[in-house]
Amino acid sequence: MMLGGLREIRGRVRIKGRLLRGIRNDLPGGLIWLYRRGDIPMSEFGLYTKFTAHDGQRDVLVQILLEAADSMALVDGCDLYVVNIPDDEPNGVWVTEIWRDSVAHDASLSLDTAMALIQRARPLIARVNQIKLRPVGGKGI
Numbered sequence: 001m002m003l004g005g006l007r008e009i010r011g012r013v014r015i016k017g018r019l020l021r022g023i024r025n026d027l028p029g030g031l032i033w034l035y036r037r038g039d040i041p042m043s044e045f046g047l048y049t050k051f052t053a054h055d056g057q058r059d060v061l062v063q064i065l066l067e068a069a070d071s072m073a074l075v076d077g078c079d080l081y082v083v084n085i086p087d088d089e090p091n092g093v094w095v096t097e098i099w100r101d102s103v104a105h106d107a108s109l110s111l112d113t114a115m116a117l118i119q120r121a122r123p124l125i126a127r128v129n130q131i132k133l134r135p136v137g138g139k140g141i
Contacts, residue, residue: 003054012028015087022121030056043100043101044079044098044099044100044134044135044141045098045100045101045102045104045105045132045133045134045135046096046097046098046099046112046129046132046133046134046135047095047096047097047099047105047131047132047133048094048095048096048130048131048133049094049095049097049128049129050067050093050094050128050130051092051093051094051095051121051123051125051126051127051128051133052089052091052092052093052125052126052127052129053091053092053093053125053126054091054124054125054126055091057083057118057124058090058091058092058093059089060124061093061121061125062083062085062093062125064117064120064121064124065083065093065095065121067117068081068114068117069081069082069083070113071111071113071114071117072108073110074139075104076100076104077099077100077101077103077104077105077107077108078098078104078105078108079098079099079100079141080096080097080101080140080141081095081096081097082095082096082097083095084096091126094119098135098141102132
């Protein structure tokens, strides 16, 4: 949507390349208030998940997680889903996620596609460590 020359994308606005979190146009006199990401408390939800695959299974696990990443394109509330592999751990896989909120993340786990991918991945995984985060800003979000 265009708003006075500003482009709004999923509730976010860019001005001169700077990402603004959103807009309010309910102020007196029709004033528009733009705010940056750090100006207000955020409800976004983030996860760093480290999967340790069984020996020789990392590449198969990565492919399943990349399928999950592809399926996130259609999931409401998923802002970021990135699959990473460390150079120094032959069985390690990290997934970085940012969600609108924890409710959207939880809802995504009940989707048929997600449940099928989880079932395929489980036998390949030796261990899972997860860190829950609250994103506060930065490039790309």
